[in-house]
Structure formats: C-alpha cells, structure tokens
Amino acid sequence: MALKALDIFKLLPKTNCKKCGCPTCLAFAMKLAQKQANLDQCPDVTAEAKAQLEGSAAPPIRLVTIGTGNSKLEIGNETVMFRHEESFYHPPGIGVVIPDNLDDNELNARIEAVEKLQFVRVGAHIRSDIVAVENVSGQADPFAKTAAAVQKLDLPTVLMSKEPANIDKVLESCKDKRPLIYGASADNWEKYAAIAKEKQCPLAVSEADLDKLAALTEKVKAAGVEDIILDLTSAGISETLQALTAARQLALKKNVRSLGYPSLAISSSAQTAGEQVAECCTYIAKYAGIVLTGLHHPEYILPLLTLRQNLYTDPRKPIQVEPKLNQVGTVTTTSPLLITTNFSLTYYTVEGEVEASRIPSFIGAIDTDGTSVLTAFASDKLTAEKIAAFLKSDAVKDKVTHKKVIIPGYVAVMSGALEEESGWKVLVGPREASGLPKYLKTVWKSE
C-alpha cells in the first residue's frame, strides 16, 4: 500500500508556502497520496525526504501493458477492493483461446467469429479485446501459423505454450507487438524469463499457491522482467476466486510487493457453456485482469462484456434518470405537475412522496447533469429558462392543460422569473419532498 497522506505530510517542509499550488502542505500530501500530484511541484522538499517518498510512490498493483498501438490493453493499477470505495480503473481483457490444431477453414471461421465479438451498448462500443493462441499441438509450426493468422484481428495476443522454444520462435515475427507470454512455472521460469527480458514482453507466471507464486515473481523480477501477470487459475472456481481475492488483498492492504501485479484466470472447458459464462463472470467481478475462455459465440461473450461495462463505470459520478415528463398514478390533463431535477436520488425521493400522497401527478425531471435541486440551482443548471422551455415542450403541452406548475420550495426565488418566462402560474412547493403529500392534499386541492 502506498504511504498515507499523514505519513507523506511528515516528510514535507510544513511551511504552507502554497508554491505547489495547494493551500497547505497537508493538502499537497493528500494529492500525492492519491497520485494526483508530483513531488517535483514542491520546491523545498529535502533530498532525503524525496528519496523516501519516491521509494514508496510505486502503485500497489503494477500497470502492465499488453499489445501496442490503439488496441493495446492496460491492466492493473487498481487501488480498492470494492468499487464503491472509489472506482475500478482498468477493465479486464476478455478474450477467446484459439487452439493451434484447427484446420485452415476452422481457423478462419474462428477468427471471423472473434472479429464479430463487438457490440454497441448504451452508446458505448464494447468488444472482446484480447485473443490467446494455445500451443495444443506442442509443435512450433502450427503454433507459429495460428499466431500469424490471428495477427489480422489486431488485438493484443497471449501466446500460450509449455515449450519455451516454440514461443521464442513465434516471437521472432511478432515481438514488437508486445504479446503476453504464457507461462512460466517453478521448473522452467528461467527460460521464460530470459525470453521475456530479451523480447521486452510481459510474462505470466503460475504456481501452486500464493506463497510460492510470490517467491517466483521475486525471482522473475530479479531476472529482469518487470511486467508480470499472475496466473491464478486454480483447481476449481472457488479456489480461483479465493486466490484472486487474496492476491488483491495482500497487494493492497498488506503491501505485498511480490503480488502487486494484475492477474489472469482461464475458465475450465470441462463444463457447460452456461457454467463457463458464470465462471468468467465471477472472475470479472473479482479482480481478474485478463479472463480467457474457449467460448467464442456472441451469446456467451456479450454477458461478459456487459458485466464488465457495468462494473467499470465510475460510481462517483452521479446517477441520473432520464430527463423527461414522468407520470405517477393514473394521471389526467388536470393532474398536478411538479418539477425536480434528474439526479436519481432527488428524483426518486420526490416520486416516493408523490406516490405516498395517492394523488396522480406528473413529475418533470429537468436535466441538471444529475445534481440535486440546490446544487443545480447554485451552478445555474436549474434555471427559470430551462423549466420554461420544458413547460413549452410538446411532451408537456398535450398532457397538462391547467398551466400550473409546482416548483421545489428551495428555488422559490425563481418563481417570478418563471411566471414571466413561461406564462404558467407558479406554485411554490415545500422545501423537502417529505412535505409533498400534505402540500398536494391541502394547497393543490384548494387551487
């Protein structure tokens, strides 16, 4: 684990000189702890403190890049066990394993199938973004041929072979593509490490348990390979899950440097496709940096990509509802129309209270970039002009005929401007949503 802000603070000059751009030394220390600042910004830090800070500045889980160019895959550099603590940053690579014992037609069909594993979902382009070639044949030539054929996918590649020489051969033609070499184990690691070092490629390592794995990564690192991937695939799903979780925990919470690398897990083909999908989902949810599977049909891969997309969104960005006219209960053209923002917490609080009032109502959710009423008002995202435009829109025109609108009590101050702008009668609702049932039953009724 990286140094805590207070530990960093102790090493800073504590002059609060503001030369770094932060108001205080402690503020700067916190930025350093979160890796949002660079120690060079402090002109007065002592050489001694600098050495100490830089030593501890390395991320707890190394960022490893596989492939090159636009399609390169970056994994690692995660900082938390749970997404809600902060965010997950680097989505795992999800890829198909292609064996090297397919005939030409089969191989071409498989490559084509992999090519099609890309979709557009909620406006974003998602795809299977890594591909693995497995040296099932044990021979160098088919391995090299298959590896050459998948190059046209232009995806980061995993070269899987138990024979270091076969890997070495394939790498002659594609080492500048930075494929992941898979994989070193206790008995042959020297050869793999030598290849990885020479060809400047990342290397996956496996061992029977985490203790041994940690010892092995130390040796591989000492041999000059920095970019390491932990292969944590174990005997069964639960064992793999346990290894993935423990490795992450040790790296983040116990600062175990020898396990501070991204991980890889491969689904077992000795089960049904559905079970394999479930297995892959488990690894995506729990910390794998690369998930590989023999499945290559879109119906199996899409759920994996969807899950990944859902998990690797930043939970700190506010969740929004669609800005539109919503209906609660069986509304008529004379039902009340209430205005609120499209911040989901705000919106659903209002909706809940309106439901509780049992008075069918319209709720207009105004687009405020997902901010609450007062925040939106303060930042000019909830303005009389915006509400007026909404009231004039076709969506409202046909459904509400009474031309009376209820605005949140906190923005009472805009009622005059809104009346002018829209021509509607503006009623000021309660400040808190909890006052809505009473308001609708008394004030609205008397309107």
Next chain:
Amino acid sequence: MKTYSVTFLPDEKTVQAAAGKSVLEAAIVAGIPLNSVCAGEGVCGKCRVIVKAGKVEAEPNGFLTRREIQRGMALACRTFIQGNVVVEIPPESRISGIPQLASEDAIRFGRISERVGDGAAFPRNPLSGKEYLELPEPSLTDNIADQERIYRELQGRRNLPAMQMGLSILQKLPELLRESRWKVTALLGYRGGTTEVIEIEPGDTTARHLGIALDVGTTTVVAHLVDLQSSETLATKAKYNSQISLGDDVISRIMYSRTNERLKQLRDLVVNDINDLITGLVMDAKVKFHDVAYIVCAGNTTMVHLLLGLNPANIRREPYVPCAVMPPVIRAAEIGIKINPRGLLLALPCVSSYVGGDVVADVLVTGMTDSTDLSLLIDLGTNGELVIGNSDWLVCCSASAGPSFEGGGITCGMRATDGAIEHISLLPGGETAECSVVGGGKPLGICGSGLIDAIAELLRNGCIDRRGRFVSKGCSAKMIRETESGEKEFVICPGKGTVLGKDIVLTEADIDNLIHSKGSIYMAAECLLAHVDLTFNDIKHIYIAGGFGNYLNIERAVEIGLLPDVDRNRFHFVGNGSVQGAKMALLSQDALHYIQVRIAGAMTDFELSSDHKYMNEYSSCLFLPHTNIEKFPSLKKKNRNLSEGARNSP
C-alpha cells in the same frame, strides 16, 4: 400606486405601504422583527400574523390549519395589502428576547486573561496601545517636525518599524501639542504591517482604553467590552441578528443580497445591531464611545462579507469562492459602526467559503494546536463546522445541518430564548417527568437542546423506533394523536400549560428533520476522519462549540447519534469560542499572528459535497443512533431495544 396604512398590534405602529406589498415587507419598514426563516419565499411558515381588520389577498399555503385560517391567521410574506389593515403579531412570530449567552467561562478554559499575559500562551500586547508622552520641547538644536518628534519618542519605547499618521491628526497636531504643553497620549492601532497613530489626546488618558470583541453570528450577535489596560471584560451583551427577517441561514441571505441595495440593507441591519450592543455596553460600563479604540470581530465567511459589504454571491455557487478571507483592517466608522471615529475594526481571517473566522477563533480558544494529541472540534449551528488536528496539522470541513438545532423547521421549534423548553425528561409512556424552560416561565416552544433531549427520551422509553417513527404501544394514548392531514404528533406539553394556550407538539417530520441534521454532522466527522485515515478512537479531545454551548446534554446527544460514542470525559464545551477568540486577538498581537499563520493559514479545507463517501453513507446515519449499532457500543449494552429495533427495521 395607491398606498394604504398598515397598523401592527400590539406595538400600535402604523406605516404606509403600497397596494400589493406583503405584510412582511411592511413589518420590515415598521422595524418590527418578524420571524422569517426563508426570507419571505413562503416556504417556512414561520411568519404567522393575525389579520384583525382590513382587506388583504392571501395566497394558499400548507402551513395553516382550517381553524387557524378562520381565526384570521395568515403568513405575512404571502399576504398582500389591498386596503388599510390592522395586523396582530402573535408572540411566536416575533424575534424577541435576549439570546441565552453561552457562559463566559467555558468549563475547561478558565478566563481568557489566563491564556494571554505573563507566562501564558500569548504575551499581552493589545492591537491598540496607548502611550503617555512627555515630549521634550523643540529648540534650535532639536527642531525636527512635530510628527517626527512623536515618532522618535514612540520608537524609543516600542519597536515600531513602520508608522503612519492620518492627515486629520496632522492638521490639529501643532496646536494640540503646544496647548497641552507637550504632554499628550498617543493612541496606536495595529494595521497589518504598520502601526497607525490613530489619535493624539491632551494629557494622560492611558487609563481610558477600551476595545470590543464581537461575535457576528448568523443568528446572534454577541459583544464584549474589554478594558485594554487590565484585560478585564467590563460588560457583555447579546441580541439576535436582525438579518433574520431576511433569511434564517447564510444561503437565504446570500440569495437575498443579489442587488447592491439589498446588500446595503443587510449590512445596515447588522451594523445597527452592533451599534445597539455597543451603546448598551458603553452605558452599562459608564464609559465614553471615544475611548473605544478597536474592534475585533469573528464571524462566518458570509457574515463577514455582509458586514463589510463584500459581494457574497460566489460563496453559494460552485466552486464556492469567497471575495476575501483576510480582509484588511478598516476604520469602524467606514461601515457605520460608532466608536471612536478613527477607531479600527479587524475581522478575523476565514479559511474558505464555509469555514469562517468563528471557527478559527474556536480553534485558538481550545488550544488544540498546542499539543500533538489529536482533537476534534465541532461547531454546532445551522452550518456545522468540524476541525480535526493537532500542533502539526489541521483539516476542516463544513456540513449543512439545517436549522433544526436552532429550532428552525420544527413545528413548535424556537431559538433558545425565554419560553424555550431547554431540557426535558420523560416517563415510560411519554409523560413529562421534568422540564426546564429558559427564563423559568411557561413554555412557548422547544429549542435545539430540548429537542435532542425529547427525542433521546422518546427513544429510550420506546415511544419511537430507531427510524424516528412513533410506536403506538410504547406511548400512552393521550400523548399521541393524529392531525387533520393524517400525521401523527406527540404532545410534549398540553395547551393549558403553555404561553399560547396551544399544545406544544412533536411530529414525525420534526424528528426526521433533526435526524437529518444530526446525521450530517456525524457523517461529516466520519468523512473528515477518513480523509486522514483516522477513527474516533484516535481522538483525545472533542470540543463542542456554537450556540448550544453548555446546554447540550452530551449523553442524550450520543444517544441520538449526533456525537460519537466515546469516553464522555473526552468531551469539552468551548462556550462562545468565537467571541473569546476575538478577545484573545484583541489583547495579543501574537495571538492574532498565530491565528493568521498557524490556524487560518494552515487549515486544509475539504468540500464534502464532492466526497462520494459522504453521499453514499449519509443515509446510514439517518437512524437513531445509527444503522450500525456497533458504532455505539455503550448504547448497545445499555439498551437492548436498540438492537431489537434494528431487526424490525428495513
């Protein structure tokens, strides 16, 4: 436009108002302080008046019951004048009485004079000084200018590298020196890097040398008259900030201040309050305005802006940028404050838009920066502020607690003034066992400390569950009832025993409001601790500052989850740290320098509105005392109901 006369009872004050003006506007013109939490936006329901005669147009609202409307009750801000009218202002709508003063000697700190002086934390060197000078008469061999003669003498006594003297002093200097036979007293004032000769008086006036420490709060203004020769406090006074009529909290006042005219109106209101207090102090102590040389005031950032006439608009807007946090020393007369016309005024520095000079003063007074022990300071008010730190570092944040601690947003809520229930304990079933009222008379309403007591007692007696909902089987039937609109309410004090003859009640919405307030403070403390990777257990001292002062019952505050469940001996009351801190700065330039550099300048401010932990975990604090009862181990042990309650709740 047609104007009508508006007569207010029982004051019998009559003013003219244009047709269509609201009764509230007329009341402000009449100078009658009327409660208005929301600055006349029609959303607080506090400005109730009774229209006795005349034509008005009233907008509908949800705050009055049918019976009240029949009695002529109306909201002053939503009632518009359409003819000559007579309006009665009931006692509950009036801002009156004198706020309870948090006692001078806070429990732990003793007298301020013990923190400033020989052998104390800060040496005594007041911001204004008096020097009696017997100047050598000029001669042919010593014919330097009159001004230089004074400077030379002063520099011989004090180390004053830079001095200034105003034109109006120079203009009267030659006669003055000669008429007083070269025996004069120089009044010196600290002005940032330089010292100003504020005044030259004939003869020896060093015995008459006064200053004022001022706490300009959102709700109350407190002033202490200090003898700068002896460090003694001669008199103290407090009153409600008259800006209350234009909004209860800083946000509504900032929103109100959007034109220059209104900004000036707000400034005039608080300046009048300050002048009233100073007049009272000067009369009580039988001294002269002329001898009051210096004012140090502490206030939150918005109050300082409004006092100095600075535009506060951006305090409210993201990214919350104040105009100034270190305002210059000014002449008090520049903003209309009546002391010595050349006397100076300094506002203590603020940290950010929502952490102001009041909090900075609190920190100074607690002495939390003296030791490496970690301390937490909580300033409880409409805007709660928290500071954590020690001699090495300080972090702070603010949390919008809402007005419920000041009685705002509560059906029968009121400020801690005459008639407020300040402490209450209940019997099983909910009947009152004991109840104490500020001023000792009949109760008029309930203030923050009474509210915290009441909710803790209801919870303890099983009358409410951990969500703050009434439990019918826990309450005796006569204590609880349903209102017109179907809400449940709990009768704290039946009508026959109250000032208004009206029941004092507590509704579930009231309890909810307080739960939100206490939740925001507790969560802010947890978040601030999380920022520095600490927990409550690392904190050696917890200081409670703010309006509650010593009236807060710590045990009850822990029971509702406002304060953390730690060893009760760690809690200390600060009293009015704001005015005490201002006084320390007034008495010691070193204390002022310490405030500027070691407190305000060293404090790291966090904006909780961008803190996802705050947003995510806030709702877990909306339980009594907390969703996770493990955070309140002593309560869990004491009251098995609490863990029961948790199982029954969703």
